[in-house]
Amino acid sequence: xxxxxxxxxxxxxxxxxxxxxxxxxxxxxxxxxxxxxxxxxxxxxxxxxxxxxxxxxxxxxxxxxxxxxxxxxxxxxxxxxxxxxxxxxxxxxxxxxxxxxxxxxxxxxxxxxxxxxxxxxxxxxxxxxxxxxxxxxxxxxxxxxxxxxxxxxxxxxxxxxxxxxxxxxxxxxxxxxxxxxxxxxxxxxxxxxxxxxxxxxxxxxxxxxxxxxxxxxxxxxxxxxxxxxxxxxxxxxxxxxxxxxxxxxxxxxxxxxxxxxxxxxxxxxxxxxxxx
Amino acid sequence: xxxxxxxxxxxxxxxxxxxxxxxxxxxxxxxxxxxxxxxxxxxxxxxxxxxxxxxxxxxxxxxxxxxxxxxxxxxxxxxxxxxxxxxxxxxxxxxxxxxxxxxxxxxxxxxxxxxxxxxxxxxxxxxxxxxxxxxxxxxxxxxxxxxxxxxxxxxxxxxxxxxxxxxxxxxxxxxxxxxxxxxxxxxxxxxxxxxxxxxxxxxxxxxxxxxxxxxxxxxxxxxxxxxxxxxxxxxxxxxxxxxxxxxxxxxxxxxxxxxxxxxxxxxxxxx
Amino acid sequence: xxxxxxxxxxxxxxxxxxxxxxxxxxxxxxxxxxxxxxxxxxxxxxxxxxxxxxxxxxxxxxxxxxxxxxxxxxxxxxxxxxxxxxxxxxxxxxxxxxxxxxxxxxxxxxxxxxxxxxxxxxxxxxxxxxxxxxxxxxxxxxxxxxxxxxxxxxxxxxxxxxxxxxxxxxxxxxxxxxxxxxxxxxxxxxxxxxxxxxxxxxxxxxxxxxxxxxxxxxxxxxxxxxxxxxxxxxxxxxxxxxxxxxxxxxxxxxxxxxxxxxxxxxxxxxxxxxxxxxxxxxxxxxxxxxxxxxxxxxxxxxxxxxxx
Numbered sequence: 001x002x003x004x005x006x007x008x009x010x011x012x013x014x015x016x017x018x019x020x021x022x023x024x025x026x027x028x029x030x031x032x033x034x035x036x037x038x039x040x041x042x043x044x045x046x047x048x049x050x051x052x053x054x055x056x057x058x059x060x061x062x063x064x065x066x067x068x069x070x071x072x073x074x075x076x077x078x079x080x081x082x083x084x085x086x087x088x089x090x091x092x093x094x095x096x097x098x099x100x101x102x103x104x105x106x107x108x109x110x111x112x113x114x115x116x117x118x119x120x121x122x123x124x125x126x127x128x129x130x131x132x133x134x135x136x137x138x139x140x141x142x143x144x145x146x147x148x149x150x151x152x153x154x155x156x157x158x159x160x161x162x163x164x165x166x167x168x169x170x171x172x173x174x175x176x177x178x179x180x181x182x183x184x185x186x187x188x189x190x191x192x193x194x195x196x197x198x199x200x201x202x203x204x205x206x207x208x209x210x211x212x213x214x215x216x217x218x219x220x221x222x223x224x225x226x227x228x229x230x231x232x233x234x235x236x237x238x239x240x241x242x243x244x245x246x247x248x249x250x251x252x253x254x255x256x257x258x259x260x261x262x263x264x265x266x267x268x269x270x271x272x273x274x275x276x
Numbered sequence: 277x278x279x280x281x282x283x284x285x286x287x288x289x290x291x292x293x294x295x296x297x298x299x300x301x302x303x304x305x306x307x308x309x310x311x312x313x314x315x316x317x318x319x320x321x322x323x324x325x326x327x328x329x330x331x332x333x334x335x336x337x338x339x340x341x342x343x344x345x346x347x348x349x350x351x352x353x354x355x356x357x358x359x360x361x362x363x364x365x366x367x368x369x370x371x372x373x374x375x376x377x378x379x380x381x382x383x384x385x386x387x388x389x390x391x392x393x394x395x396x397x398x399x400x401x402x403x404x405x406x407x408x409x410x411x412x413x414x415x416x417x418x419x420x421x422x423x424x425x426x427x428x429x430x431x432x433x434x435x436x437x438x439x440x441x442x443x444x445x446x447x448x449x450x451x452x453x454x455x456x457x458x459x460x461x462x463x464x465x466x467x468x469x470x471x472x473x474x475x476x477x478x479x480x481x482x483x484x485x486x487x488x489x490x491x492x493x494x495x496x497x498x499x500x501x502x503x504x505x506x507x508x509x510x511x512x513x514x515x516x517x518x519x520x521x522x523x524x525x526x527x528x529x530x531x532x533x534x535x536x537x538x539x540x541x542x543x544x545x546x547x
Numbered sequence: 548x549x550x551x552x553x554x555x556x557x558x559x560x561x562x563x564x565x566x567x568x569x570x571x572x573x574x575x576x577x578x579x580x581x582x583x584x585x586x587x588x589x590x591x592x593x594x595x596x597x598x599x600x601x602x603x604x605x606x607x608x609x610x611x612x613x614x615x616x617x618x619x620x621x622x623x624x625x626x627x628x629x630x631x632x633x634x635x636x637x638x639x640x641x642x643x644x645x646x647x648x649x650x651x652x653x654x655x656x657x658x659x660x661x662x663x664x665x666x667x668x669x670x671x672x673x674x675x676x677x678x679x680x681x682x683x684x685x686x687x688x689x690x691x692x693x694x695x696x697x698x699x700x701x702x703x704x705x706x707x708x709x710x711x712x713x714x715x716x717x718x719x720x721x722x723x724x725x726x727x728x729x730x731x732x733x734x735x736x737x738x739x740x741x742x743x744x745x746x747x748x749x750x751x752x753x754x755x756x757x758x759x760x761x762x763x764x765x766x767x768x769x770x771x772x773x774x775x776x777x778x779x780x781x782x783x784x785x786x787x788x789x790x791x792x793x794x795x796x797x798x799x800x801x802x803x804x805x806x807x808x809x810x811x812x813x814x815x816x817x818x819x820x821x822x823x824x825x826x827x828x829x830x831x832x833x834x835x836x837x838x839x840x841x842x843x844x845x846x847x848x849x850x851x852x853x854x855x
Binding site: 130156162166167215216218219220221224226230231232233234236 | 354371384391395424
Binding site for chain 2: 589796797808824828
């Protein structure tokens with residue numbers, strides 16, 4: 001259990017891995033905006049987004065199949081959305097049975113949009129460790145200090161949560177085993193029975209979490225913790241040339257898509273055929 | 277002048293019976309003091325009083341001139357009296373070793389470059405320099421506990437309190453901590469170790485035995501562990517070498533009374 | 548119930564490259580019914596993985612050797628793990644951390660209710676009372692208390708009552724004395740001896756406390772790198788320097804003394820318990836060892852060591 005890596009982080013020493021987490025988060029957001037900007041049916045726009053993903057993946061040294069794997073978890077959602085579009089769209093001309101050309105295009109459009117967004121998001125988590133992500137979010141939230149948002153406390157909570165997730169997974173595993181050894185059965189029975197069977201796991205877990213919290217608080221106090229006042233920060237994030245490159249690339253993507261939308265508007269199957 | 281002085285210290289949780297009663301002792305620079313006692317004897321309460329995690333009901337702890345009764349001095353005391361607890365998992369706050377060690381100095385507002393140097397020094401002191409960027413999750417219990425010690429050393433304490441810090445470790449981990457303690461003592465840091473392991477207490481300069489909040493016995497390890505009757509009454513045991521020596525003496529073998537280590541036992545047989 | 552492992556192998560995350568880790572690598576071991584058996588080895592030597600196989604908490608992987616516990620064949624897909632677990636009780640480190648019920652009686656009854664669904668309320672209460680009393684607690688006084696209000700030593704006793712209440716034939720204990728003070732430790736180990744005499748046939752102790760193993764276990768197996776590198780009585784194991792070097796374990800004090808005396812030419816042939824060691828040492832002091840050694844002994848242990 002201990003050795004299962006948490007999250008989907010894929011450690012490597014690449015251009016993308018070395019980028020500043022703040023820049024990566026912003027770029028990921030900008031990329032998602034770009035995906036949403038692609039106007040209806042504009043498959044060239046999607047092609048541009050896809051190339052962006054493929055290029056980033058190549059530079060990041062994350063194997064392509066690892067990136068594609070992330071799509072697997074949402075495949076049901078994608079298929080469901082596509083089916084809705086296929087069967088419940090009355091616009092356009094009927095191509096086959098109740099399926100119209102607009103329905104077909106909408107379904108393809110939805111699939112492309114969801115997949116591209118998931119691919120982008122997973123690239124972010126594959127190339128950025130949870131710790132870096134938390135630091136990045138903290139860095140981006142920093143300006144909120146001016147409206148009295150407790151950025152430091154928020155960041156500390158994130159960091160401690162990340163730190164304790166593996167510990168609690170281990171602990172849960174241990175308690176489950178101990179109760180199984182006493183004949184507890186977590187696998188059979190209906191949903192209510194199973195939920196009830198979890199009580200002997202949840203209560204010890206809760207109690208131990210309180211104990212851990214108490215001890216952690218003592219340890220933090222012992223190390224002179226007194227909130228964010230007069231605190232310095234050891235870790236310093238620096239924007240570099242790499243981050244600038246990333247920002248330029250995503251800016252280029254957005255400009256390209258806006259340009260395509262404006263000058264190469266494509267709205268029907270016939271037009272797509274023409275464009276190809 | 278002692279680095280840390282405990283004067284007539286008492287403490288009770290709420291209105292219940294006193295957990296620590298009228299305890300006094302002093303710790304010199306570079307001195308190694310062991311505190312033993314059965315579970316519930318008040319050892320951990322005493323530990324928490326030493327760095328201001330608890331406020332004494334009466335009496336005081338004086339560290340380097342700062343009194344525990346001076347509310348403004350609590351951070352001065354905590355800076356000087358570092359504390360390492362039992363469960364290494366519950367005292368590391370960051371997912372990367374250097375970030376965790378930085379936590380203390382960051383709290384004190386130490387400038388960034390200086391924090392970097394302190395991380396270096398602290399990791400060197402616990403022999404884990406190459407683990408600076410490591411994730412604590414992947415380390416052994418002994419290594420985690422050494423990181424916890426490093427996190428405290430980064431505050432540059434004069435006294436290190438180990439509150440049963442070896443209780444959850446395997447023999448390998450305990451050896452690692454013993455080696456770190458030895459180094460710290462050499463560099464002039466005083467160590468107060470609360471422990472159930474008599475073979476750890478044997479190495480101390482001074483042993484205090486706590487019972488129901490009172491110092492029931494104190495002295496050098498030899499003095500304390502030779503007193504079998506008193507130890508029995510307090511629910512404690514002699515070190516194993518002492519038990520064997522006693523067994524021999526009971527059967528008429530004429531060997532000295534204050535044997536507590538293997539070497540001493542062998543030495544006595546060979547005189 | 549006898550435990551027989553043949554060429555048992557186990558790999559964590561076998562499919563994930565980089566994370567995959569072989570914890571057991573061809574373990575052969577027989578633990579006979581009725582023993583107090585020690586399982587020793589450093590952290591990560593595979594000893595925990597092995598014992599968790601015994602009651603099926605970790606299932607035997609495909610083509611990874613054989614494991615039989617009594618009549619249960621754990622390589623069989625249809626193995627009835629639940630009834631196996633009723634017969635193989637297992638107590639993990641810090642067992643008091645698994646207490647959960649509102650009262651001691653309920654917590655102790657948990658395993659019994661799981662294993663014997665058709666027990667009457669009376670029988671249930673009787674069995675719980677028996678388990679609570681055998682671990683040395685006063686049933687009437689403690690049964691309605693919350694387990695969380697007890698002292699550390701009491702909690703551990705309740706936890707062990709919660710395991711033995713099912714009357715297992717084999718009891719596996721992982722580091723049973725961890726975190727107890729010396730007196731608590733001694734009392735707890737005495738309780739184990741009592742259980743072994745009256746209640747549980749086989750006790751398996753997983754520990755890295757070599758003094759404990761030398762004192763309490765009749766036989767032991769030494770794990771290192773996922774294999775068993777030695778099996779035998781503590782005396783056999785701890786007199787083999789090669790085994791100890793390979794396992795990275797320390798010697799129990801009695802074995803260490805024996806070794807050092809041996810290097811001076813004195814053979815003390817004890818079973819490594821403190822009592823027997825002391826006996827044999829006294830014998831050697833008084834009589835010398837073999838005839839030809841006697842003169843040598845006189846030199847080593849001058850008369851003034853003896854009062855008489």
